[in-house]
Amino acid sequence: MEFRQLKYFLTVAEEGQITKAAERLHITQPPLSQQLILLERELGVKLLERNRKQVTLTEAGHVLHKRAEQMLELMRVTTDEIREVAEGVNGKLTIGTITSSGRSILPEHIQEFHKLYPKVSFDLRQGETHSILELLQAGIIELGIVRFPFDFTLYDFIALPEEPMVAVAKPPVFGESRGGSVRLDELRSEALLIHRRHENIILEYCHQMGFEPDILCTSDDITPLLIWARLGLGIAIVPQSSVHIFVGSALCVRQITSPLITTTRAVIWHKKRVLSPVAARFVEMFREPDEKT
Known part of the structure; x- marks a missing residue:
């Protein structure tokens, strides 16, 4: 498997047509098709479904597509590192x-x-x-x-x-003041928005304080949690530094002090x-x- 073949494969996957991919690569269609066939033979799997109008990736093709992108990017990074050492x-x-x-x-x-x-x-x-x-x-x-x-x-x-976790909400959930602190059990009747990475520790603390939290949303990204909080859909429990994502927005922020929840x-x-x-x-x-x- 050569890097040239991976580049050809990625181009065909992006264009969806052999003809368009050949034009983009500045080569003719027959050698491009031949390289794809050789790649499939070497791997022993079918990578592309072909018809007269377009080509689509097979399941194996999708796997190679992801890895080929990483391999070509790794080659670029390696080349940059070698030049960096020399210069x-x-x-x-x-x-x-x-x-x-x-x-x-x-x-x-x-x-x-x-x-x-x-x-x-x-x-x-x-x-x-x-x-x-x-x-x-x-x-x-x-x-x-x-x-x-x-x-x-x-x-x-x-x-x-370490940085503390804070509760973030649209006013006037915490009143007009934007400072101060809040106890975790004061949020027992509120819809909570939490990052999946912090879900277990927040659940554990809630259970220690004797209540089952109303979790409206868990997410792998903090940004939508803050957007939902800004819309008044619930209270986001997030690391303090993440509040800087929405500088100047009308959000009330309270540090959770009982218990003190931190992240590193x-x-x-x-x-x-x-x-x-x-x-x-x-x-x-x-x-x-x-x-x-």
Whole structure:
């Protein structure tokens, strides 16, 4: 299986037609079809369903499509790393971050890093923790900013300061004041909007306080939870930093103080891969002063 064949396969999948794919690749149709046939023979499976008008992916084709994208991206990242080593501290830093950190903690570190290394460019991916871990595992990104827990046997990490969980609602659920705190059991009659990653701990605390919470929505992404809260559909329980996603919005935010629920983020990287010079320098920005000496 050659990278050229993977590129041809992806182009055909995107265009949905052999003719259009050949035009895009600046080759004729017969050699393109031949390479696809050779790829199917090598793998021993049918990747494409062909008819006169279009081609569609088989189930095996969908699997290869996902992996081929990752493999070609990994080749690009590897090429960038090799050039970076040869040329010094420049090149591209690939980072994946959860949405809340992309709006809060990351920008200030990027600003500081850019002043020190202006020749470095950035490739930033955002998503929830699971998707960031997938990108790290595939080698598409070097660094991730995620929330605990994750597999400590696979990743090295620097833990960032804990942050409290807050209750976010459309006024006047908490009254006109936007500050202050709230007890978790004060929300027993409210519809709750929670991130799936925090569902178990929130349920545990609610049960300890003697009530079954009314969970209207669980989500893998914090953004829709805040949107629903802004619409008055319920109260979102989210990490404090995520409130920065909607700067200036009319939302009341109260820290949950009884019990105090916290969450922790970390900068992580794969243990089995040597960090590029650029990534190693970026990681140093997150170490405590006594860790740098």
